Amino acid sequence: MHRFSAPLAALVLAACAAQPRPAPPAAAPAPPVATAEPQPAPLSALVDAVSIPYEKFTLANGLTVLVHTDRKAPIVGVTTYYRVGSKNEPKGRTGFAHLYEHLFFGGSENVPSFDVPLEGAGSTPTNGSTWYDRTNYVETVPTGALDRALMMEADRMGHLLGAVTQAKLDKQRGVVQNEKRQGDNQPYGLAEYAIGEGLFPVGHPYRHSTIGSMADLDAATLADVRAWFRDHYAPNNVVLALTGDIDAATARPLVEKWFGAIPAGPPVSPVAAAPVTLPAPASRDMADQVPTLRLTRNWSGPGLNDADGPALMVGMDVLGGLASSRLDNALVRGQQIAVAVTASAQQFEAVSQLQASMDVKPGVDRARAEAALDAVIARLVAEGPTADEVRRSATRLASAQIGALEQVGGFSGKGATLAEGQLYSGDPEKFRRDLAAIAALTPTQVQAALAKWLGRPAFALAVVPGTRTEKGEQMGGWGDEGAAPPRPKDPKKPVSAVKQGPKRAIPEVAPVGDLAFPALERAALSNGVAVTLARRTAVPKVLVSISFDAGTAADRLDAPGTQGAMLALLDEGTATRDATRIAEDQERLGATISAQAGLDSSVVTLDALTANLSPSLALMADLVRNPAFRAEDVARVRDQRLSELAQAEASPGALAWRTLAPLLFGPDHPYGLPADGLGTASAVSALTPEALAAAHARWLRPDLARITVVGDVTMDRLLPLLEQAFGAWTAPAAPPPAKPLTAPIPAPAARILVLDRPNSPQSYILAGRVLPLTGRDQNHEALDLANEVLGNGFLSRLNLDLREDKGWSYGVRSAISSPVGQRSFSLAAPVQADRTGDAIRLLLADIAAFPAARPVTPDERTRVTDGNIRGLPNRYETNAQVLQAIVANQRLGRPDDYVTTLPARYRAIDAAALDAAARSWLGPQGLTFVVVGDRKVIAPQLTGLGLPITYAPAPGG
Known part of the structure; x- marks a missing residue:
């Protein structure tokens, strides 16, 4: 993905032993609530409620456009799907579709930065992702910014190559390689590679991972970039969905204006791919630095347009997706030999991956666990599910789809739902046909599909606790790298300049209405x-x-x-x-x-x-x-x-x-x-x-x-x-307990604690400091905005420096927590292991420079103030977002109208206020660092930092 996904929750607080105190007198037991059998609404009524009305038109150059009108908020989801993914990559070029997705955000001929104009316009999110069958780009913008968003999407569709340079390619190559390291560094992080290798032969389009191999990423050249663009990124290979405060009559002239002159290109060639039946059961053990043995059973299955798709989705849900699944009931609640189980049917255009997994309870004999897992699968395959199980799964899936209708854009909203149906099935309403098929399923149909596909030989992967011996940098590629095409002798060989198209200005943002x-x-x-x-x-x-x-x-x-x-x-x-x-x-x-x-x-x-x-x-x-x-x-x-x-x-x-x-x-x-x-x-x-x-x-x-x-x-x-x-619930006689939030807190101390985790391709750098403020202190919006300038967001200084400029990280974030008690400042930076010391130095320097050497710029102030004001309707689109805001206001003592007063509060914050907040609260003094990584790689890099350093082994390390 273009964006990083390193969530920073409220500051996670570590454990100290505490002696339990005597419990207060318990209240009298509440009278049991009536537990009569629930009478749910008919499944047919739920399925009928799932609808996304749309209009469709196609430009002369082949661009397919879908428009859905939803006037609940003044926002429009702009969702663009390209018919190209990792399955289209040839030998020696794995990971290239995803690398190109990153380059797509680096600026086009008329748009120097794709993120800056959109975030300033209030777009949330602005992102992209790559998978086997497609590459997609999403932004949800205020209605007044739709013209800007369409111009920018069109400019990088038709006018990108003149702006792609060797420097941009090298930087994004580094970002993608750190994205790969970040995934590989997780527990069970190499399993995906092993499953692809176990299910598919060398050369199968779904065998190699979307992230690709390090060697192939290293070999990518500017000539490759140009060829990939010309072969795949043409309007006739694209579905554009516009959903929200828009209609087809308004959308068509805008789309014609910006996209109409882009010439059609060669259609993306179909990729021959099909499920693979293994000749015999196969197995592989993979040692990893994990605490729990994970057993999996894997099969390749049919593509998402196969008639067996709905039955397999429900069958795997019954096996291990439902909370009451067969695996849960038998292995977790029944025999109690598993601590976690799952099963799923992950469907792609040409194949699917069917998987059941079991995390074995420590101390349980592996042979017993294997036999029990296989027995549950075999019984479901032989007997099929009950009618009640099928109905429960169908109801759950319908409820989830209804929930997805809240969002007009994003990766799972209405735009993506329509676009995927059109791209993969030629039918934007494919989701409705699937739900109708699921609602009509019988146990016999589900059992037949399970017997057909799970009755074949399985690939069994076991991730076994131990020392990791396999290396992620050597995995993820085609599978026969020894026979790969020769690497370019000079991957940075200059190429001729690309003739650029006519100059076009980025449209202004029309006035954005107040948040309702x-x-x-x-x-x-x-x-x-x-x-x-x-x-x-x-x-x-x-x-x-x-x-x-x-x-x-x-x-x-x-x-x-x-x-x-x-x-x-x-x-x-x-x-x-x-x-x-x-x-x-x-x-x-x-x-x-x-x-x-x-x-x-x-x-x-x-x-x-x-x-x-x-x-x-x-x-x-x-x-x-x-x-x-x-x-x-x-x-x-x-x-x-x-x-x-x-x-x-x-x-x-x-x-x-x-x-x-x-x-x-x-x-x-x-x-x-x-x-x-x-x-x-x-x-x-x-x-x-x-x-x-x-x-x-x-x-x-x-x-x-x-x-x-x-x-x-x-x-x-x-x-x-x-x-x-x-209403009849009564409180205990004892007074409510009081949490000691005024307990003493140590003074901030600048130091580094390194937790030694051998074989880590990345170091996870975390730093924090307690602030002399509480979440109930009011009028600190300037601090939150100053933190956006520094580290909270893709365009923040810390992220742009370590990720976009240096290419050492997949993403850096800073955060200001908002608890009832004292707030804290924190920052997190996963970086490649050999840049740990350099990254800490750079973080400290960037923090110290704000505002002493680098006060906030006019562009930064405009981005964080105007962007937040314009983006408010996006941020309160769903019930969950509104609920979260109301609960936060109640917890922190804010007035009910707090959210609607934010525009006035933001407009009143000038550059001096942002600088003052940074000077007071965001400096480097007293930052405590925790670094999790490989000590033998890290230790030599930390000399000269001037901070006391302590080393300790990571748990299990």
């Missing part, structure tokens, strides 16, 4: 629980959030990991339901109930279909109010949490975040505990049903609760349902 944030309605249940509703009718779904004043910070009064484990057990059993029944009831309703602990809050969220809201709320209430904490459920979840903890400590990024927090906040502060909720191995191992029940009584109580609802429901209908579910 939904009005909030307020009420209270009879027990005093506050209820807030934001009504939105774009899709027939409702989000219900119950937020408790707890979070991982509450573990300071319990033991590390208590809150997360307690929340994980809510759907494992109640007084009247077991885990399987809970999972099945959610699936029948097309509902999802999740629970998680943030830093300050513990939140239970219901995602429900409006038609099934009443029984979904009843189920949610049963989980929240009546968890059973049975000993056998606690033991099973405890094992799963320990496995998740081990996996986190094996992941460079997760380990760094867990390590940094105690260094910043110290052993006594609630934020000095792991905010991932996983706690410590010793604390989680000691958790008992009694301790978890006490934590539930202490923290999940109505006087610490607030209910927020967003979606397609009125208060008149909602309030009686909430009253029935939660």
Whole structure:
């Protein structure tokens, strides 16, 4: 992808042992919530609700355009699909489609930077991705910026090569190679390569990975770039989808204006590819630095247009996709020999990859695990699913598709759905045909498809804990590199200049209307629980959030990991339901109930279909109010949490975040505990049903609760349902507990801690410092915008320097956390191992320069102020985005109109305010660094930094 995906959550706080304190007196058990069998809406009605009306036209040059009108917000999704992906790459050129996608953002003949004009116009996201069958580019822009977005897409479609230089190619080559290193560096990161090699013979278009091989990336030349562009990037090989505040009558002249003069090119040649039946079962063991044995079974299957596609999707869902799947019921809940299972049918244009996997519980005999996994698969293949299993899977898939209708653009919104149907099947409504086929499936049809495709020999890959001996840089290519075409003797040989086309100006952005944030309605249940509703009718779904004043910070009064484990057990059993029944009831309703602990809050969220809201709320209430904490459920979840903890400590990024927090906040502060909720191995191992029940009584109580609802429901209908579910819920007699957020925090200390993780092709650099501010302090928008200039965003200084200029990283991010208590500044930079020291020096220099040597520029100020103002409608497009904003405002004491006042707040922030915020809060002084990587590579690079350095082994390292 063009963008990096290195999420920076709120600062993850590492673990310190804490002695559990006596629990307060528990409240009297709540009366069981009625658990009558849910009566969901008919599946046919759900399928009928999935619709994306569109108009279609084709330009004379072959460009296919799809237009869908959705006036809920003044935004337009611009989604462009090119009929070229990694399956089109010849021998010796693997990874080239993806490399070219990166070059596509480097500027065209009339657009020096693709990102700057769009982000200044308020585009979110601006991104691209490459896969086997296609390369796509997405941006969602304010309606007033559509002319600009179309001009820019057209300019790089028709006028790119004159702006592509050797320097740009070299820099993006470095970025892509670091993207590859970043993926390879993860636990199980080499498995994808092994699966492609095991399923397909050398030369099969789906054998090599999209990221490609290091050697092929090194060999790419400017001549290759030009040939790839001319062979594939022509309008007749493109589907353009415009979705949102647009109609075909308006769209057509705009598209003709910008794209009409681009000449057609050669059609992309069809690629011969088909599923492969292995002559006999095959297996491979791959040693990796992982804590858990992972067993997989893999088959190639038919392409997405095959008649068996819907049946295989449902069959694999029943096997290991549903929460009540066969693998879950048999191996996780039943025999309890697995800590995680999955199964899926990943469908591509010409083939699919069918996979079942099992993470084996530590201590379980491998032969026993293998036999059990194979037995579950064999039984489903032989007997097929039940009618109820098929219906539950179909309902879940329909509910997910309805949810996807909220977004007009992006990688999974309505534009992408229409474009993929047109590109792969010649039918933008392919998604509707698939859902209709799924809804009509019988168990016999599913069983027949499973028997046909899973009855063939499987490729079994086992990722075994141990020392990694295989190297990712040597994987991902064609597979017979010894017979590859000769590498160019001079890959940087100059090429003749490209004649450039006529000059065209980037259009101005038309005025953007004010954000229309939904009005909030307020009420209270009879027990005093506050209820807030934001009504939105774009899709027939409702989000219900119950937020408790707890979070991982509450573990300071319990033991590390208590809150997360307690929340994980809510759907494992109640007084009247077991885990399987809970999972099945959610699936029948097309509902999802999740629970998680943030830093300050513990939140239970219901995602429900409006038609099934009443029984979904009843189920949610049963989980929240009546968890059973049975000993056998606690033991099973405890094992799963320990496995998740081990996996986190094996992941460079997760380990760094867990390590940094105690260094910043110290052993006594609630934020000095792991905010991932996983706690410590010793604390989680000691958790008992009694301790978890006490934590539930202490923290999940109505006087610490607030209910927020967003979606397609009125208060008149909602309030009686909430009253029935939660109104009789009474608080314990003991007063609510208070988290010690004022506990002392160590003074910031500049230092480096290196966690030695051998065989790491990248180093994960993380740094942080606690700020003398709290999340409840108001009027700090200048700090947030200054952080965007420095490191929070693709165009930030840190990212542009380390990624776009140096090519040492796939992405750098800085963040300012916003908890109730003290905020923190952090930055994360995964970099190639041999540039670790250089990267730290550069980070410190860039931070120190803002604003002393490099005050904010007019262009930077305009980008972060105008871009944020214009992008507000994009940021509150979905129910989840609106819910998140309302809950954040409530937690931080902001007024209800906070979001709608942001434009005025941003306009009032001048360059001096941005510089002052950077000077006060974003300097390099006192930064604590945690570096996870290979000590023997890192240590020589850190000399001369002037910071005290400590070395320690990484867990399991």
